[in-house]
Amino acid sequence: MFKILQKQELSENITLFDIDAKDIAKKAEPGNFILLKIHEQGERIPLTIADFDREKGTLTIVFQKVGKTTYHLGTLNEGDFISDIVGPLGTPSHIENLGKVVCIGGGVGIAPVYPVTRALKHAGNSVYSIIGARSKSLLFWEDKMRDVSDELIVTTDDGSYGRKTVVTVPLEELLKENKDIKLVVAIGPAIMMKFVCKTTEKYNVKTVVSLNSIMVDGTGMCGGCRVDVGGESKFCCVDGPEFDGHKVNFDLLMERQKMYLEDEKEALRIYQEKVGE
Amino acid sequence: MAEPEKEEKRKKNRVKLREQPPMERARNFKEVPYGYSPDEAVEEASRCLNCKKPTCIDGCPVEVYIPQFINLIKEKKFLEACHKVKEKNALPAICGRVCPQEIQCESLCVLGKKGQPVAIGNLERFVADYEAEQGEVKLPEKPRPTGRKVAIIGSGPGGLTCASDLIQSGHQVTLFEALHKPSGVLVYGIPEFRLPKAIVEREVEYIKKLGVELILNTIIGKLYTVDELLNDKGYDACFIATGAGLPMFMGIPGENLNGVYSANEFLTRANLMKAYLFPEYDTPIRIGKKVAVFGGGNVAMDAARVALRLGAEKVYLVYRRSEVEMPARKAEVHHAKEEGIEFVMLANPTRLIDDGKGNVCAVECIKMEG
Secondary structure, eight states: OEEEEEEEEEETTTTEEEEHHHHHHHHHOTTTTEEESSSSSSOEEEEEOOOEETTEEEEEEEEEEESHHHHHHHOOOOTTSSEEOOOOOOEOOOOOOEEEEEEEEEEHHHHHHHHHHHHHHTTTTTTEEEEEEEGGGGOOOOHHHHTOOOEEEEEEEESSSSEEEEEEHHHHHHHOOOTTTEEEEEEEEHHHHHHHHHHHHHOEEEEEEEEEOOOOOSSSSSTTTTEEEETTEEEETTOEEEEEGBBBOOOHHHHHHHHHHHHHHHHHHHHHHHTTO | OOHHHHHHHHHHHHOEEEEEEEHHTTTOSSSSSSOOHHHHHHHHHHHHHOOSSSSGGGOOTTOOHHHHHHHHHTTOHHHHHHHHTTOOOOOOHHEEEHHHGTTTGGGGGGGGGGGOOHHHHHHHHHHHHHHHHOOOOOOOOOOOOOOOEEEEEOHHHHHHHHHHHHHHHOOEEEEEEESSSSSSSSHSSOOOOTTTHHHHHHHHHHHHHHOOEOOOOBBBBBBBOOHHHHEEEEEEOEOOOTTTTTOOOOOOOTTBBOOOOOHHHHHIIISSSSSGGGGTTOOOOOOOOEEEEOOOSSSHHHHHHHHTTTTOOOEEEEEEOOGOOOOOOOHHHHHHHHHTOEEOOOOEEEEEEOOOSBBBBEEEEOOOOO
């Protein structure tokens, strides 16, 4: 059992938990993820680690309420327990001093890109960051991202805050102005990562993406998370979740993410009826 | 002369295990065989010749005292019979059900030369279930502690067996499990109708009562390394019992289409995550009207029979060789056929076909030569 120590509503539909998980916090690295299961009947869902504090022994997760499990998770409060958490899983981000890098977080993807951005900054890189969301009410962690970036650009689709555009527009401007950008890290919806990769491909800049595929065990045992990377099937849980974005077949990833769409809708409908939402 | 003839026949044929009727069980997850009644168990046990030099024990990986426990059944000392098995095997209810006895103990039974060997597995299952029904599970005497501490990685059948042996030798034992439930393949792989999970839980409880510590949600190599276990956490030894649980894909086009599962994923969703109870349980599973399972082993049989129980209208078992080469247990093949699974032999899948929306809709195979 894992105790929720702190709960914070970061924005409309996006919640943060600090969880008491000493051993996982001790081993967590940027890029790692965990799997959690709320209770006996629950499903196992993967969440990228948003932060960790080794001294306090806490793990930070940030999630958006999209389905039954995340809605249910959002009803838990400080002092409540999550039945199962396993991690740290996956291969950590490769961090080195390359010179100039760009970190992009889209929507709830701002949370997992934060520890990677911080690590790249601490390694000595000049970091340009771009965070984007549909609108102002969905943005969070602007301050935290600014603290670990040399320059931060904020975009919203509807122009309610920052620049009214999508993340690929300022990205392309940065790539045009700075021929010496060595790496782009992008975490967000698959469609965003796909277009980030299309943009960086033109400039031949290495791009790392963190994929959010469907998972069950998270240890390489089931293969449900397989993704096509450079024509080869890779397991997101053990080979990833970070991959060379220029090799990822995003269309297939998006198809696979839709596999249980109907079931997910149905489960959420039943849940909301039950709790009277 | 009628009497000896009858006697002869009785010795040749084992007491049949009563089963759920095929068409009924094909739509539920309840266990297929019912198990022997005490009378049936005594009758089957009385077939044992009590050989002076029993060969059956040589076929048992943990050397259960087979003739001794069967003798105790003959004498209707069922609890004592169970204790006799448990001197060597802490998991009799599981092993009685899923050990491949036909290639182990039973393959060496003298009776098998002229007829059917003694149903050692069914008898092992009977004594274990009998003990559980009686409600008093006897614990062996505690051995003298050795002061040594062993970490076992993986709580599947290998880890559980090792844990019970080591704890009974006086060592302190910790079982580390990656998943949220113990027992590995016994819970994520083998379906409920072949091995009810309540029985697995019962055997794990017994191992815990022996004093084994069980730690779930812990991936050794990620959370702690083996070196940390040995150097920092005070373990004197480590037993790696992680199994061989990696899925093998065939490398044919269309493998990543929606609706294509590895057996591991399909069975894990159904068994461990209880997707067959969706939406009461949160994990979904997709079942088409028509299901094709590739392979001819026990896992393929399990997947095919689970698909049927989840509501598939038609299940094909596609195997590239012929039925004689199938590695699955004969009983499983027999059960699968009885339930209506269609066997397509000498067919090797070459391509999975897209319905245009990212879902699998057909399989292309080549015909193999017999």
